[in-house]
Amino acid sequence: MNRLPVLVSPYGAYAGLALHVHDLTIRGHHTETLSAADEAEAILSALGDLRTHRISRLGRMYALNALGRLDEALRIGEELIADQETFGGPKATDAKILADVARVLIHLGRIDDGLHHVARAMTLLDVAPRKGPRYFSAMSSLGEAARSADLFELADDAMRRCLESFDSPDVLYKSGAELTHAELWLEWALRLEQVGRTEEAAGLIGRCVPLLEYWIAEGIDSPLGVALLAVCHAKTGRIDEALATVADLLPRMHAAGQHHESRLLHLAHGLALRATGEWRAAHREFRAGLQLAALRAERLLFQYELAVTAALEVPGEATQAMLEALRTHVEALWQLRLDRRTMLRQAYRRVELEAARTSADLAAASDALTGLGNRRMFDRHINTVVDGGTLLLIDVDHFKDINDRYSHGVGDRVLGEIATVLRSHCRHDEVAIRFGGDEFALFLATGEAEARTVAERIRRVILARDWNTIMPGLKVTLSMGLAACRPGEPGRELYDRADAHLYVAKRSGRDQLAATAAA
Numbered sequence: 271m272n273r274l275p276v277l278v279s280p281y282g283a284y285a286g287l288a289l290h291v292h293d294l295t296i297r298g299h300h301t302e303t304l305s306a307a308d309e310a311e312a313i314l315s316a317l318g319d320l321r322t323h324r325i326s327r328l329g330r331m332y333a334l335n336a337l338g339r340l341d342e343a344l345r346i347g348e349e350l351i352a353d354q355e356t357f358g359g360p361k362a363t364d365a366k367i368l369a370d371v372a373r374v375l376i377h378l379g380r381i382d383d384g385l386h387h388v389a390r391a392m393t394l395l396d397v398a399p400r401k402g403p404r405y406f407s408a409m410s411s412l413g414e415a416a417r418s419a420d421l422f423e424l425a426d427d428a429m430r431r432c433l434e435s436f437d438s439p440d441v442l443y444k445s446g447a448e449l450t451h452a453e454l455w456l457e458w459a460l461r462l463e464q465v466g467r468t469e470e471a472a473g474l475i476g477r478c479v480p481l482l483e484y485w486i487a488e489g490i491d492s493p494l495g496v497a498l499l500a501v502c503h504a505k506t507g508r509i510d511e512a513l514a515t516v517a518d519l520l521p522r523m524h525a526a527g528q529h530h531e532s533r534l535l536h537l538a539h540g541l542a543l544r545a546t547g548e549w550r551a552a553h554r555e556f557r558a559g560l561q562l563a564a565l566r567a568e569r570l571l572f573q574y575e576l577a578v579t580a581a582l583e584v585p586g587e588a589t590q591a592m593l594e595a596l597r598t599h600v601e602a603l604w605q606l607r608l609d610r611r612t613m614l615r616q617a618y619r620r621v622e623l624e625a626a627r628t629s630a631d632l633a634a635a636s637d638a639l640t641g642l643g644n645r646r647m648f649d650r651h652i653n654t655v656v657d658g659g660t661l662l663l664i665d666v667d668h669f670k671d672i673n674d675r676y677s678h679g680v681g682d683r684v685l686g687e688i689a690t691v692l693r694s695h696c697r698h699d700e701v702a703i704r705f706g707g708d709e710f711a712l713f714l715a716t717g718e719a720e721a722r723t724v725a726e727r728i729r730r731v732i733l734a735r736d737w738n739t740i741m742p743g744l745k746v747t748l749s750m751g752l753a754a755c756r757p758g759e760p761g762r763e764l765y766d767r768a769d770a771h772l773y774v775a776k777r778s779g780r781d782q783l784a785a786t787a788a789a
Contacts, residue, residue, distance in 0.1 A: 284313070284314060284317060284319045284322050285322050285325070287310040287313060287314060287322060287326065288310060288314075288322045288323075288325035288326040288329065290306055290310065291303055291306045291307045291310055291325075291326045291329035291330065292325070292328075292329045292332075293442060294306055294329075294333075295329050295332045295333045295336070296442060296443070296446040296492075297442075297490075297491050297492050297493075298336075298492055298493045298494040298495075298528065298530075298531060299493075299526070299528075300332075300333040300336045300337050300527075300528065301333075301337070301526055301527045301528070303329060303330070303332070303333035304330060304333050304334070307326050307327070307329055307330040307333070310323075310326045311323055311326050311327065311330075314326060324350065324353060327346050327349070327350060328346075328350060328367070328370065330346060331343045331346040331347055331350070331370065331374070332370070334346070335373065335374055335377070336530055337527070337529065338529065338564030338565075340374055340377050340378050340564075341378075343374045344371070344374045344375065344378065347367070347370060347371035347374055348371065350367050350370075350371070351367060351368065351371060360398065360404050361394040361395070361397060361398040362394070362395065362398040362399070362402075362404035362405045362407070362408040363404055363408065364394055365390075365391040365392075365394035365395045365398065365408045365411075365412070366391070366404070366407050366408035366411045366412075368387045368388075368390050368391040368394070369387065369388060369391040369408065369411035369412045369414070369415040370411050370414075370415070371387055372384040372385070372386075372387035372388045372391065372415040372418075373411070373414050373415040373418045375387065376415065376418040376419050377418055377565055379566075381419065381610065381613070382613070382617075384415070384418070384419065385419065385610065385613050385614045385617045386617045386620075386621070387415070388412065388415050388416065388419070388614060388617070389614060389617035389618040389620070389621045390621050391408070391411075391412050391415070392412065392618060392621075393618065393621050393622060393625060394408075395408055395409065395412065400431070400435055401435050401437055402435065402437060403437075403438055403443070405432075405435045406432055406433075406435045406436050406437075406438075406443070406447070407443075409428050409429070409431045409432035409435065410428070410429065410432045410446075410447050410450060412428045413425040413426075413428035413429040413432060413450070413451075413454065414450065416428060417454050417457065419610050419614075420461070420567075420603075420604075420606070420607045420610065421607065421610060421611060421614065422454065422457075422458045422461075422607075424611075424614075425454050426451075426454060426455075426458075429447070429450065429451040429454060430451075432447055433447055433448065433451070441488070441490075442490075445485045445488070445490045445492070445495075446492075448481055448485065449481075449482070449485060449490075449492055449494065449495045449498070451481070452477075452478045452481050452482050452495075452498060453494070453498055455474040455475070455477050455478050456474070456475065456478050456498055456501060456502065457567075458471075458474055459471040459472075459474035459475045459478075459505075460571060461604065462474070464574055464597070464600045464604075465597075465600060465601055465604050475502055475505055475506060478498065478499075478502050479499070479502050479503075479506065482495055482498055482499040482502065483499065486499060493519060493522075493523060493528060493531045494530065494531050494534070496515060496519055497515075497519065497523070497531045497534035497535050497538070498534060499515070500512045500515040500516060500519075500534065500535060500538035501534055501537055501538045501541070503515070503538070503542075504537075504538045504539075504541035504542040504545065505541060507545070509542045509545055509546060512538045512539070512541070512542040513539070513542050515535070515538070516535050516538055516539045516542070519531070519535060520532060520535040520536070520539070523535060529562045529564070532559075532562055533559045533562045533563060533568060533572075536555045536556070536558045536559035536562070537555075537556070537559050537571070537572070537575070539552075539555040540552045540553075540554075540555035540556040540559065540575060540579070541575070543555060544575075544578075544579055544582070549579055549582060549583035550583070552579050553576060553579050553580070553583070556572050556575045556576045556579060557572075557576065559572045560572035560573065560576070570600065570603070573596065574596055574600065577589075577592055577593045577596045578593060580592065580593070581593045634646065635647040635650065637689075637703075637704040637706075639682060639685060639686065639689075639704070640685055640686055640688075640689035640704050641689065641693075642689050642692065642693065642702045642703055642704045642710070643701055643702065643703040643704070644703070644704065644705075644706075645703075645705055645706065647701065647703060648703045648705065648711060651701055651703075651713050652761035652762070652764070652765060653760070653761035654761075655713060655755045655761060655764060656755060657755055657756065657757045657758075657759075658715075658716075658717060658755070659713065659714065659715055659716070659754075659755045660713075660714045660716060660717070660718055660721040660752060660753065660754045660755065661711065661712070661713060661714075661752070661753050661755070661764050661765065661768045662711065662712040662714060662721060662724075662725050662750060662751070662752050662768070663709070663710075663711050663750065663751045663752075663765075663768045663769060663771075663772045664688075664692075664709070664710040664711065664712070664728075664748050664749070664750050664772075665708055665709055665710075665748065665749045665750075665772060665776065666684065666685070666688065666708035666746065666747075666748060667746075667747045667748065667749055667780040667781060668780075669681065669684075669707070669708035672684060672744070672746070676741045676744060680740060680741050680744065683740050684737075684740070684744075684746055685704070685708065687735070687740075687746075688710065688732060688746075688748075689702070689704065689710075691728055691731050691732060692710060692712060692728065695712075695724055695727065695728055696712065697715065699715045700712065700713055700714050700715050701713040712724075712725075717754060718752065718754035718785065721752055721754065722752065722783065722785060725750050725752055725783045726783055728748070728750075729747075729748050729750060729781070729782070729783060732746055732747065732748050733746075733747055733748075733781065747780060747781035748781065749772060749775040749776045749780045749781065749782065749784075750771075750772065750775055750782070750783040750784070751768045751769060751770065751771030751772025751773070751774065751775055751783075751784055751785070752768060752771055752783060752784070752785040753765075753767040753768035753771060753785070771784040771785055771786065772784065774786065
């Protein structure tokens with residue numbers, strides 16, 4: 271089955287270019303998506319908007335996956351995961367990318383790797399805010415990944431959570447999510463039929479029809495939604511409607527290279543023809559669908575329908591034996607779902623344990639009072655600064671006087687307030703440190719000019735804060751020393767230069783930044 275991606279929150283300045291790519295693939299226009307992605311990524315590279323370029327690449331991955339070009343989709347997915355360390359972002363966005371790559375891995379038969387990515391995505395979503403487009407999009411991707419592993423119950427729960435989190439007026443993305451949910455129900459129903467659970471299958475198809483009819487009546491441009499409805503019509507006896515849809519849409523989907531929609535339409539056509547006793551014609555349609563199938567589950571679906579058609583057309587021991595053998599195979603695959611559920615639980619537990627170890631390591635490298643990094647974290651980072659990074663050292667002016675005059679409790683509150691300001695000025699790849707006492711450090715991933723701007727902004731925020739709310743008469747200022755890392759410079763030398771600049775700031779009257787040592 272195809273995968274209907276939903277919104278990724280755009281980050282770059284030219285987000286509209288990436289959103290156009292995503293809009294096309296949400297509607298199922300995957301060939302057009304690739305052309306739009308070519309244009310968008312060329313423009314975004316020229317403009318230097320790498321964040322939006324990344325979002326466009328994600329849309330390209332969706333389209334490649336839908337077109338069965340799985341190796342290409344996986345290469346992009348692995349690049350996106352590798353970029354997470356560079357670009358960072360909210361947990362829900364990271365979870366979305368992991369789930370999207372998991373789906374491709376599972377399609378390629380790398381089940382263990384795929385389920386590990388699913389487990390990582392689940393742990394991130396456990397602690398992510400449960401409203402807004404990021405969570406909406408990530409949960410939809412989790413549902414798609416679960417569905418690709420035949421974990422239909424998890425997929426259904428994920429899509430329900432996805433839709434519950436939707437708080438945008440954008441109809442396109444809500445319709446995309448609901449059509450994704452309908453496609454899940456239909457695939458689940460077809461699999462249930464194969465293992466003889468026909469009543470459950472009929473119930474799921476009964477959910478699909480009104481949902482698909484609603485969005486098509488609303489004018490949503492989704493060939494996939496129309497193709498899904500055609501299958502539902504064929505399954506529920508609305509043969510004329512199914513045939514009319516196939517006659518109208520199938521030639522256009524073939525011409526556009528929309529293989530997934532074409533497969534569904536061949537399925538609908540074959541089911542409708544078989545219902546009217548046209549065995550040979552039905553066989554031809556199922557065979558055409560099988561030729562377009564890229565995934566094992568898709569091929570198995572058409573092989574099953576071909577076997578059922580053969581048993582109806584030529585009743586006898588041979589065709590019945592073939593059908594029974596295929597049913598035995600289908601039931602064995604259905605039982606594998608239980609193994610995958612166990613594998614996912616084990617992967618989820620492993621990820622939880624890894625997270626707990628990471629949390630313990632972080633706690634050991636964290637300052638208990640402020641939550642910033644401590645001296646251990648400073649020592650870990652000082653030798654990782656490279657050319658293009660800077661070190662900012664900060665002292666609180668006359669901090670001993672604050673403790674002596676107002677109490678150590680007030681001093682602790684001052685340090686906590688400063689830590690909050692420092693943390694708010696750190697990007698994802700930057701680190702704020704408290705050495706102990708009133709000494710702080712910032713590792714900034716930027717050059718000297720921009721680092722000066724950041725430092726001055728911090729100094730002015732602290733100076734302008736109304737400290738009287740903590741204690742009447744309280745005033746807090748900062749002295750700062752800044753040094754930009756030179757090519758090949760050892761961490762100790764970088765620290766010594768920043769410390770010398772801090773000494774200049776203190777000797778020059780405090781409440782200032784110095785980035786040049788005394789002559």
